Amino acid sequence: MAASAKRKHVRRLVAPLGYTAIPVKFSEKHQSPHYLYVKEHKVRDDKNHSRPQNCTLFVLNVPPYCTEECLSRLFSTFCSVQSVEMCEKPTLGEKTEGSRTKFFKAKMPLGFHVAYIVFKNPAGVQAAKSFSTEEPLVISSKEHPVQTGIQKWITQYAASVVDPAELKTEVDVFMQAYDEKVAKEEAKAQEEDGIPDEEGWVKVTRKGRRPGLPRTEAASLRALEREKRKRAHKELLNFYAWQHRETKREHIAQLRKKFEEDKQKIALMRAQRKFRPY
Known part of the structure; x- marks a missing residue:
């Protein structure tokens, strides 16, 4: 009983004001837990639709070996997770659009990170804030192993090697989509060339002037x-x-x-x- 009270007292000291400490450990073999500090994400006049109010949890002290998939799996014990966004430091505004290709992705800097976890239900935020068990959550298990050390480096190096044929295929698809977009914009511009504006002016392009209505007296x-x-x-x-x-x-x-x-x-x-x- 005394040992249990001592552990609770230590946990109250670890958690900063306004945060809830959630213990995690890398695997079952590890004894010392690592603490994630969580609180409800509330920002005044927040216009970020990717982080809705009452459904977003702000997480501090995320270790480098913990990925977005790991956080989604850990916090899904509280409620269904809609999305996980990991950043180097807290940010405001809309979420930056990630790279559409796997060949030119920006690398996450090494070190501890912060994360924004969006639940499908506001009950997930309240469940995470009221988490009080002393049994740490396991990040890497037999069902969901997390690579570290030399195995992680080998995987990262293998992923960094670019397949020329695959890269060429992706570039061709991108250029085809770009050509279609340019063709649509040119067709739209041609349709708008012969339409006069409010003052009676007609847009003139390199392809010549389209017939339009005469100018008004004020425009002349x-x-x-x-x-x-x-x-x-x-x-x-x-x-x-x-x-x-x-x-x-x-x-x-x-x-x-x-x-x-x-x-x-x-x-x-x-x-x-x-x-x-x-």
């Missing part, structure tokens, strides 16, 4: 005013260009004058340079 006045401003700006640019040409001419004349003066100095120096043996 705005076009005339715009052309007037362009002419005034063009005249101003021409003035500056003429001034720039004059400046260049003066600079060239000064360089030529300096060149002639230097030639005379060199000729004078050569004339004064005489051989005097005595």
Whole structure:
């Protein structure tokens, strides 16, 4: 009884304020438990639909060997898990879309992580918060083994080796989908080319102008005013260009004058340079 009370007292010290400590261990052979600290995920004015309120559990101190599949399996004892998102540190906003290919996935940094576990029912969050048993949850079992050490490195290295044929197939599929998307956008742009906007303007593309409705009087006045401003700006640019040409001419004349003066100095120096043996 005394030992049990002592273990409970230690557990209260381990759990930070507002969190619930859930003991886990890597396998049945391990004796010392590792603690996951969980609490309900609540953010003011949260617009993240991937982490709904009352159904999301925030988890701290997730060990490096624990994957998203492991967390989903461990917390499914409380309630059905909808999704698990593991991050290097707490984040706000929408969940970033992961890579669509297995060849260019961003590697998770080494070390401890945080996780967001979304349950299908709000009861899962309450069950995890009220978890009070001292028997640790097992991460790696015979039915669900977790690779570590040299076996994990071998698996990661084998996964890093790219099959050229498989990569080419995936690239071809991606380019085909991209070409179809570009073709749809071009077809949509062609349909919208001949439709005038609210002011009566018709979009002009490299393929030519499509016939449309005539401009309104207000649009014509705005076009005339715009052309007037362009002419005034063009005249101003021409003035500056003429001034720039004059400046260049003066600079060239000064360089030529300096060149002639230097030639005379060199000729004078050569004339004064005489051989005097005595």
